[in-house]
Structures are given as C-alpha cells and as structure tokens.
Amino acid sequence: MRGKHIIVAVSAGIAAYKAIEVVSRLRKKGAEVKVVMTRNATNIASPLTFGEISGHPVALDMFEQVHQWDVEHIALATWADAYVVVPATANVIGKIYAGIADDMLTTTIMATTAPKYICPAMNTEMYNNPITQRNLEGLRSLGYHIMEPAEGWLACGVTGVGRLPEPVAIVEWLEAQLCKTSELEGITVLVTAGGTQENIDPVRYIGNRSSGKMGYAIAEQAVRMGANVILVSAPTSLSVPSGVEFVPVDSALSMQEAVESRYKNVDVVVMAAAVSDFRVLHKAEQKIKKMESMTLELVKNPDILQGLGSHKEHQILVGFAAETEHVIKYGQDKVARKNLDMLVANDVSKSNAGFNVDTNEGYFLYPDKEPKEMANMKKSELAQYIMKEVVELVANKHL
Ligand code: CTP
Helix, strand or coil: CCCCEEEEEECCCHHHHHHHHHHHHHHHCCCEEEEEECCHHHHCCCHHHHHHHHCCCCEECCHHHHHHHHHHHHHHHHHCCEEEEEEECHHHHHHHHHCCCCCHHHHHHHHCCCCEEEEECCCHHHHHCHHHHHHHHHHHHCCCEECCCEEEECCCCCEEEEECCCHHHHHHHHHHHHCCCCCCCCCEEEEEECECCEECCCCCEECCCCCCHHHHHHHHHHHHCCCEEEEEECCCCCCCCCCEEEEECCCHHHHHHHHHHHHCCCCEEEECCECCCEEECCCCCCCCCCCCCCCCCEEECCCHHHHHHHCCCCCEEEEEEEECCCHHHHHHHHHHHCCCCEEEEEECCCCCCCCCCCEEEEEEECCCCCCEEEEEEEHHHHHHHHHHHHHHHHHHHCC
16 A cells, blocks of 8 residues: 555544544555545544544535635545545435535545545445435446445444444455456465364364464455455454455365365465364264363364365465474475475464464475575565465466
C-alpha cells in the first residue's frame, strides 16, 4: 500500500467510528489517506479525530464553504488512486447510483476515475430492501467494488446482516484488490494452513501450536498476484482472506482428501500446514470419563506432501520443514524424499522462528540449485519472497 493515495469517504452510519481505525491501518501500511465526510457523519464521529489520524484536513460538505468545492472536489478526485466509502449508508448508495452530486462525498466520487470501493452498513431490512439491492447491483455493473456486510449485532438492537465488517477485514479486502498484479494470472495455487486436529473423543483432540499465519499470508499474497487460490485450512483463529476458495478441514485424513481431490487441476501446492504425524487408532464414540490413567494407541498418518510428490505431473510442490539442527542437510533430504521443487526450511532452534511467532528464518532449498539463506523476517514479508520464487518456478516450467 506504500505510496498509494486513498480517499476514505465517511457517510452517516452508526459504524462511522470504525472508519477511524480503517484510516489508521491504511496509514500504517504506508498509504496516504485523505478523509471526506458528509455533514451528518460529523454528528457521529469527529472530523478532528479523522484529521489527526489521517494527517490531512478533512473535506466536509459545509455549505458556507461552497465556493471552495469546485477546486477541492476536482483536486481530491484526481489525487486519488482509490476511493473507499466506509460506512456507506443506504442513502449515500442510492445517491451515488442515481447520479446525485450535492455534497463533498457524492461530488468527489462522481469526479474521480480511481477504482471505487463501497462498504455498505445498515439495518438488515434496509440492506435487503430491493431498492438497496438494485442500487448495489447497478453500482457493481458499473465497476464499483462492493464489500459484503457482516452478520451480527446491529445498532438497532437485532442480529442480522448489515454490520460493517471489522476494520482489519476492510483493509485486507482493499489491499487484496489494490495491490493485485497479474504475475500468476491463470495459475491455480492450493495452500494448506493451520495445525490438523486428531480426535480422541467427541470433545477432545490432539493438536499442535501452529497458528496458520504462514499459510494464510501465502494465500493472501497469491491472491494479490492474480492466482486462483484454494485455501485448505485446519481450524485457526484467523479470518478467511478475501478472494480465496476456502475449504475448511480438521484431521490429516480430511486434509489429504481435500488436497488429493483437487490436485489434478492445480498448478502449485504450498503445504504450509502442520500435519499431525499420528492419529488415534480407536476414536471413542462417546466422551471418555475420568480415570486414573489411560493409554492411547496412535497410528501413523499418511504424509500428504510425499503422496503428492509420488504422483507429481505438471505441479510445482513447495514444502515447509521445521528443523532444530543440520537445517540444510535434513532439508535437502526432504526435498529428495518428497520430490519437491522448493522447501522452506525453518531453523526453529532460533527463538524468533517457527511455530506461533510472527517471524521465520532459515533457508530456501531446491533439488537443482544452491540453497538461499532467508533472513529473519515477518511471515507476511516471507510470503512475498516465497511467492516470488514460485513465480520463477512457474515461468521455468512454462505453466
Ligand atoms: N507434511 C505432510 N503430511 C504429513 C506431515 C508433513 O504433508 N503427515 C508436510 C508439511 O506440511 C510440510 C512438510 O511435509 O510441508 C514437512 O513436514 P515435517 O514434519 O517437517 O517433515 P517430516 O517429513 O515429517 O520429517 P521429520 O519428521 O524428519 O521432521
């Protein structure tokens, strides 16, 4: 988002306060942000706060300053690389679609040629009203990008669809659309993520400490590069990245089934999941009651990646490894054993790499190239490096 010029336009939804965090998050990602507010929105959230957080004076539709509009709305419109309405009320959506331009928000959005993003937020009945739906559909057909509202508790005291999604999700959605390239256009990338869970009984399982962050960051990056992305995920606490086909699984066997059944039509598989090496032989049908001691018999799970490697055709396979010693040697053995095109070998003897931390370090290993050292970096940054390597592998294989 670095260097991008984004206009955040705030209309008078009760969720207007959430736009403050959207502005803050966009700036943290390096974007320059200017805020436009409707007159009514200033009754809900303070222009002063938006001015402070964005670092620019807020453009308001104050009639007493009407003489400034002409200049300001055109200047803002041409400055923008993207125009985001958050929250977008039923009223402002209707006005935009009808071509009404009677305030700073509706004038600037009409005057800009930048891509436009609308985040509707309103009461469920208003959202479902055929008039609102017609207007949204109309805007969509004109090339406006519309974010699906979330479901949940609404200000009017009921639960339903119409809630403004959380700021983190809005920024992620914008990032996925704005930072899109075409490097992986036409390529299908399947990413696995999270730690599988092996049931003991209906309420207990054997799991591991994988957060899923690495796989989710890779899936997001692949979306940004224009790939069709399938995210096969064991349970995590992360929200589903926008633009992916999401396939939730739990155990190693269910992950294997999800991956194998799609393998033929996939170009790249990135196995970032922490797959449990064992599962419980006899799962209890009912909850196991307390006892003095118990023994669980475990059987080996299939190695999903090795299985894919054994019947690889055109696919590119990327694996991960967590090693505590002889990182390069053990890693290279894995590349050969699993028939991989690339292995991200993490050195988890370092306290700042591997499971449940935000950073990784180690080596990229290949069957036919020298290892590349990877410096300690954030998983989101590492995802960019990994996917750049994938772009090169795809180009070399002429996929
Ligand atoms: N993997 C898999 N299926 C398994 C276990 C692992 O597909 N049952 C995948 C992981 O997603 C990862 C890679 O294989 O991409 C490496 O897994 P790892 O557990 O580090 O390696 P192992 O081959 O199990 O070797 P070792 O036990 O020696 O560490």
